[in-house]
Amino acid sequence: MDEQHRSGCPINLALEVVGDRWSLIVIRDIIFGNRRHFRDLLTHSEEGIASNILSSRLKTLLDEGIITRADDPTHKQKGVYSLTEKGIELLPVLAQLAAWGYKYLPVTEELGIRARLLHEGGPKLWAEFMDELREMHLGQKRKHKGPSVFAKLRAAYEAVVAKKKRK
Amino acid sequence: MDEQHRSGCPINLALEVVGDRWSLIVIRDIIFGNRRHFRDLLTHSEEGIASNILSSRLKTLLDEGIITRADDPTHKQKGVYSLTEKGIELLPVLAQLAAWGYKYLPVTEELGIRARLLHEGGPKLWAEFMDELREMHLGQKRKHKGPSVFAKLRAAYEAVVAKKKRK
DNA sequence: ACAACCAGTTGCAAAAAGCAATCACTTGGA
DNA sequence: TCCAAGTGATTGCTTTTTGCAACTGGTTGT
Structure with missing residues (x-):
């Protein structure tokens, strides 16, 4: 073992x-x-x-x-x-992996939008997101103010899906 | 296929x-x-x-x-x-993965030193390193001047190995 | 009482990993 | 010239992991 x-x-x-x-x-x-x-x-x-x-x-x-x-x-x-905090800190790994995949692999539009936003936001946005994750998963209070990154990413995804449906 | x-x-x-x-x-x-x-x-x-x-x-x-x-x-x-350029751009993924492993897993001192330096240097150092990799693998001329990141990482590793041997 | 929901488990087949031995060829030195 | 050492693999085999479908045993809402 x-x-x-x-x-x-x-x-x-x-x-x-x-x-x-x-x-x-x-x-x-x-x-x-x-x-x-x-x-x-x-x-x-x-x-x-x-x-x-x-x-x-x-x-x-x-x-x-x-x-x-x-x-x-x-x-x-x-x-x-x-x-856990250990799990939350995998976010930068996922973000980099997503950025690489977005750049080089056949990503669909609706599933790529989050990778794009995350990439454009950079480490500062990741930190905000991790702050939110600490609130959602560890019950810690958020440090940063303003609109939720989680909600923004979700909204962007929904918008792309809605756009594709209209066509 | x-x-x-x-x-x-x-x-x-x-x-x-x-x-x-x-x-x-x-x-x-x-x-x-x-x-x-x-x-x-x-x-x-x-x-x-x-x-x-x-x-x-x-x-x-x-x-x-x-x-x-x-x-x-x-x-x-x-x-x-x-x-290739696609391969070189996996460096940030490796760097983040290494940083996470360094923080949370039982890394040995000599193999962890590179992760630490890469983490401390941040994206700016990664970019310099990638610039060097483009020279080594693609034959492009380096844009940044100064000492090689590759050499620095190697030297740091050797130093730790030498230190451990002395003990 | 009962259907839908919940978190898994079990049994089996296919795919991948891991290991040791081997192959066909090239190079450098006696 | 010959042969050992070095080159990038391949082959055959066993073990481990993955993937699929069916199933289990319990909970909840109506």
């Missing part, structure tokens, strides 16, 4: 934790979609994750201290997943 | 390309270790990559346009792998 690490390199260690095809997808949906329940992550998944894989990933992320799980008072079986 | 994408999300598309345990390790060794030959990547790998996996990853990275391969004039069988 004592997992041996391949090396003590930070990049390698990070890849051992989130270097697979699904972990960061789950984190992405928690961050940008605010999906907090198992079913929510399962059925709204753009990519169609299987339930056993989702289950296994959530377990790993729990073990690694990237997310936590709490009981939902409204439903005895429902669990609420929240990001 | 026409691979179907799981979705048009930039994060997902990026993960489909480099979201595995080895691709970014190879890129890391090319960038930070300046390893340009198959054998070089194979035998100096900190993590001990197997030859068939290295072979397969290099093929994928070639197909994706992240690296190119040229014949080495000094040896008919030797190939020289170089980064």
Whole structure:
């Protein structure tokens, strides 16, 4: 059970934790979609994750201290997943990855809009977003004022979807 | 052969390309270790990559346009792998991943020093480094003057190794 | 009472990773 | 000239991970 690490390199260690095809997808949906329940992550998944894989990933992320799980008072079986600070700080990784994908890969318009805004906003916007995530997941009070980055990203996405529908 | 994408999300598309345990390790060794030959990547790998996996990853990275391969004039069988602009622009992703790993995972001192310097230098240092990489891999002339970031990172690493040896 | 909802688990097949040995060729030195 | 060392891989094999579909056992609302 004592997992041996391949090396003590930070990049390698990070890849051992989130270097697979699904972990960061789950984190992405928690961050940008605010999906907090198992079913929510399962059925709204753009990519169609299987339930056993989702289950296994959530377990790993729990073990690694990237997310936590709490009981939902409204439903005895429902669990609420929240990001830890360690999980929230994966946002810059996701942002850079998204920027790279947006620039070089065949991204669809509606799914690319968030990557664009995040890229244009830069580290300052990321920090604001992380501040909001700390409020949403850790119950800390927001430091920055003004409109929510989360809401702005969502609104931009909805606008693109609406525009495409009209055509 | 026409691979179907799981979705048009930039994060997902990026993960489909480099979201595995080895691709970014190879890129890391090319960038930070300046390893340009198959054998070089194979035998100096900190993590001990197997030859068939290295072979397969290099093929994928070639197909994706992240690296190119040229014949080495000094040896008919030797190939020289170089980064493309698309590959060079993975540096910010590596830097963020390294920063996260450095902060939260059991990184060894000698392998963590580069992550620390890269983090402290921030996007400005990354840009300088990418400028150097364009010189090393694409034959473009460097725009910025002054000491090489590549050399600084290497020197810092050597210094830590030397210090540990003395003890 | 019962259908819909919830968080998973199980069993099985396919794909990928990992390991050791081998291959076909090139180079440099005795 | 010959042969060891070096080159970039490939092959065959086992183990591990992924992916899919069906299922389980409990909860909630009507």
